[in-house]
Each structure stands twice: as C-alpha cells, then as structure tokens.
Amino acid sequence: MRFSRILIPTTKETPNDATLASHIYLIRGGFIQSVGGSGLYNFLPLGKKVLDKVRAIVKDELDKAGCQEVSLSFVTPAALWQESGRFEKYGKELLRFKDRKNNDFILGPTHEEMMVNLVRQTVKSYKQLPLNLYQINLKFRDEIRPRFGLMRGREFLMKDGYSFHSSVEDMKREFDLMEETYKKIFTRLGLKFRVVEADSGAIGGSGSKEFMVLADSGEDTIVVCDNCEYAANVEAAVRKEKVCEAEAPEAVFAKFHTPDTKTIEALSKFFHVDPYYLVKTVAKKALYDEGKSEVVLFALRGSDELQIVKACNAVNANDLVDITEDELANAGLIAGYMGPTVVPEGLKVVFDTNLKDASSMICGANEEDHHLIGNSFVGVEADYHDLVAVQEGDLCSCCGEPMRYTKGIEAGHIFQLGTQYSEPLGANFLDENGKAQPMVMGTYGIGVSRLLAAIIEQNHDDKGCIWTKESAPFDLQIIISNIKDEDQVALGEKLYALMLEKGVDVLLDERKDRFGAKMKDYELLGVPHAVVIGKKLSDGLVEFVTRDGMVKQETSVDAIENILLKRF
RNA sequence: CGGAGUGUAGCGCAGUCUGGUAGCGCACCUGGUUUGGGACCAGGGGGUCGAAGGUUCGAGUCCUUUCACUCCGACCA
Secondary structure: OEEEHHHOOOOOOOOOOOOHHHHHHHHHOOEEEEOOOOOOOOOHHHHHHHHHHHHHHHHHHHHHHEEEEEOOEEEEEEEHHHHOOOOHOHHHOOOOOEOOOOOOOEEEOOHHHHHHHHHHHOOHHHHHHOEEEEEEEEEEEEOOOOOOOEEEOOOEEEEEEEEOOOOOOHHHHHHHHHHHHHHHHHOOOOOEEEEEEOOOHHOOOOOOOEEEEEOOOOEEEOOOOOOOEEEEEEEOOOOOOOOOOOOOOOOOOOEEOOOOOOHHHHHHHHHOOOOHHEEEEEEEEEEOHHHOOEEEEEEEEEEOOEEEHHHHHHHOEEEEHHHHHHHHHHOOEEEOOOOOOOOOOOEEEEEEEOOOOOOOOEEEEOOOOOOOEEEEEOOOOEEEEEEEEOOOOOEOOOOOEEEEEEEEEEEEEEEEOOOOOOOOOOOOOEOOOEEEEEOOEEEEEEEEEHHHHHHHHOOOOOOOOOOOOOOOOOOOOEEEEOOOHHHHHHHHHHHHHHHHHOOOOOOOOOOOEEEEEEEEEEEHHHHHHHHEHHHHHHHHHHEEEEEOOOOEEEEEHHHHHHHHHHHH
C-alpha cells in the first residue's frame, strides 16, 4: 500500500475523553473514529485491517480445534429470551425494541438462545454430537457507562462459541480443548496473559475461566499466587482459611452496653479484641425478577471484607444494591448495631463459611447501643456461603504461600454451562437407548475488538502503538524521507516492489511530508519494522528500524535487500 | 441512578459575566519556499453557536423548558 492512497487520519491532538493508551493511540493513529461519543466506533481502514488479522487468528485456531463458524442474525426475537428467562434477568444492558408490528426484539449481547434454537431444530441424535459452533459478529450491550474506547464500547466484535454434548464428561473434554485453543490464540497474538478462575455472572453455569491480559489499566482485579499456578478473579478467589494469633475473648453470653461503637474498628478498640472475633453484618437489598426485592444480611468475620459478587450469587439475586437508612429502619434494623443472631422475623441471613463453628464471637444486638458477647456458632444450622473478598497477602489455598493482586483485561471467558439453557429451551437429543436427554453445553467467548485495545495496552510507549508480529497492520514500512530526492524515491520504489513480490504486506510512505512528520506517524502507527531512506543515501547508507525500542540499525544499500529478504 | 461539568467549523477551544459584524489553534484547499524529528510565508473554503420557546429594535450571550455528551461514583460476560 502507498501511504498517500490509504485513509490514515493521524492527529497530533488527543481526544479529551481518552485516558487509556489504547484509546489515545488507536484514535490518534487513525485506526478508529469515535461516533458521536456514547461508546460507538467506526473502524477506519487500518483498524479494520488489524481487526481482520486478529479475527483470522481466532478463526484459524478454532477451526483447527474442530469448531465450525456460523453467523446468527443480529436482531433476535424477544420470545427466545423469554423462553430462557433471561429477558427479565439480563437487565438494562439488553437493548429491547419493537418492530412495526409491535413485536418485541432485542439486539444480541450474547447468543446462547439463538444458538440453542439453531441446534434444537437441526440436531436430534447423539450421532450428531458433539458440536462446537461459533460466530464472530457484532454484539450490543447498552453499557451504563461506556468508556476507554474499544475496551468498553457498547457495540463490539465478539467471538462467541457454543458446544453441545451428550455427556458432562464430553463437555469437560471440550472445555479443556477450548482452554488450550484459547492459550494458542493469545500466545500467537503475542500477549502476556493468565488463565484465572472466574465467577460465572449472568450467563450462569458452573466451572468458568477467564483469560486475562495482564495490564495495569485492566478493570478486573485478579488474585495470583507466585509460588504455584493458582490465579483467580477476585470475584471468585478463595484462600486458605485464616487463623488468628490473638487470643479469643472468652466470655459467657451477655448483652453489653456499647454506646457510639458503630464500626468494626471502634468495636475492636472498645473490647480490646482482634476484629477476627467480631461479626461484621452487612445489609444489602437483593433485587430479583419482576421487580421483587428483599433485605438480606451478610455475616462475616470483622477481619474480612464482603465480596459482593459472591454475596449476590449466594442469594441467587440479579443484583445487590446499597440500602438506605430508611429502608434499614423499616426492616427493623439499627445501623451500627446489626447482628445475625437476633433479627426480625423473616429476614434472610447468610453466613460466611468462616463463621461455621466459630466461638467467642461478638456481634450486634439489633438494639441501639448494644452488642452481644460470647456468641458461639458451634453446630448452628444456617445458610453458609463463601462471602469473603480475598485480600493481598492472604494465603493460597493450594500451596499456602501469600498471594498478591494484579490487574487484568478480560479478553476471553469459557464456561461449563451444563443444561441450563438446553433444558428450558427444550434442546434435547435421543441417546443410544432412544431416550430424550437435554444437551450438555459449554460456551466460550473472546472479545475480539477488545483485544485490539488489550494488545496496545500491553504494547506501547510514549510515542504510539507497538503492534505484535501477528497483529500488525503492516509487516514493514518503507519511509522515503524526501520525495524530491530522486535517488531516495528510486530505492524506495525498488524495495517496495521487491517486498510486494515476496508477498510482504508493506506500506510505502511516499507522501510529500517532511521527515519529522513521517517518523511521528511511523511511531504512532507502530508497524514492527521500517526502512528509512534518507540523507545518508548519498553515502550509500539507509536505516533498518525496529519499532519496539526504536532501535536504528544503519546499513549499506547493498545489505538492506538481504536483510529484508532474510527477515520477511 | 447520585454528584459535578460541558454543548460554538472535522478535532481542540475562546467569546457568554457586561446583548450590537462568528473567532483562535490543528486539519483542509491554492501558490511559493523548505526536506533528519509533527516547517514557513501569502491567500482561501468551511457554522442553523445542541434543540424548542420567550424577553429585546437586536440573542452564541439574558429567561424557561428540553435533549445530548463527558468526568467521579454506583454498575458491568
């Protein structure tokens, strides 16, 4: 390609809402264009090119693993989503609208329903299984607050795959195969990533893993162990049970007057007791389908923090929201003095598993200015769930070593779904005995457009993008410094023709710009290598540039051909 | 949804307080000079000042309503 012919609107100025490197450089480099704000982007030629390359790698590896590509209709009849029960559950992110006949439709944020519908109409026998179908298509999620450019847009390109099996074992085999396939994809893209244990979120299902591209700007917190392989999203992370070295406050059960002692910290000081022996009681409002809600108390040790996603899952709610003072009072609770043992009739209480069989605990009395001491939960029947947010320094449940936090960009997510969709949607097959069974499913996603952002988050400097080999918009850029210099032009054209002939994807910068402007653009675009034909051509010298680190290697005109032929 | 802010040329902004010819930088077009780090000179094109209503001889500017977007928070495969 000739630079003068391709639309690459680079800019010197940064859009004022861009804070992330990927957002800034993708826009400044003319890869993408914002569409009136609001999380929508156009892909310009260069951006489209990179997107296609990433997409091709995803497709290549999936096809090698035996997956088959399809394309589902983007607009989905709401009836399908009502069948699965997600029309209500998915919330406001789901864009719903009506057609001229007043029928409900949605724009697909993910396509379990559509794919199950496709399969249930066509697959009837165990002989047709297993099957792994995917598509790489636009998705739409009406994000509350789109930001960070391609990282969190409302419309985005996603690969979503769905597998169908006659048994759980076979689904697990496919799940492992997809994990390996995803690793190959991310490795080919040149990304540093980590596979982590994850929460299953709105899609539901059991075992799920996320593929996290490691970057400080990542929106997800992941807990990793440097000693072993354990890594998990903080939403799902577990730890080795904490022990407390401080002495337990032995006491007989009693009510204690504790004025103005509303926080764990204050309570700890008041009784001179380690927070480990205090019960933290957190009240939240749980939201369910059809606008139903209830107040729920979550009880855990004072030394722990509540993990909101775990808490939400524990009560099987769609959402947990903060509760107002008024709502607390209406529920018969007293802020600062809540406890899990004496609660108003009918109020749901969930205990953290760390409280199981705990003794010598102090908790609120649900009475102004009073706490209860000497509580024992030994043998107490209750609703126990893991509710704890793992903190940095907590010990690894696998090897016992301290763990730490790091940040990641969620670029892939694989789920073991089971029969969660096939059952309600009636996706059944006949087994060897002629008996109808629901198909066992897995689902696998990759945020393809998000990957562009992730690649740049991990590979950039203060000048612009540094694309990895397999993601780069071009393999090589040939820069003619001064197009009025006929020798420079002649050599540039010659090398350009040579590379084209070899099938190298090469960009020839033959614009009538000055040297500085062309170099700035080169750095912004981030093509891995460049040949700079400039002033020293009169001495028979040109430069071979490596974008990563901007390493310049001066070389003779005679040698450059060989360098190029050898490298590409 | 809560808090704060902004809407003026493709992008970034000034002008609004104190009403009176629509401005600046970047980008773009023409001509010339320039060519190793986003050049310079001269000339030029481009606007329903977010929308609607009101006050006024006159509104980008004042009043009312409304819409959109951004930032922080909440939220988020």
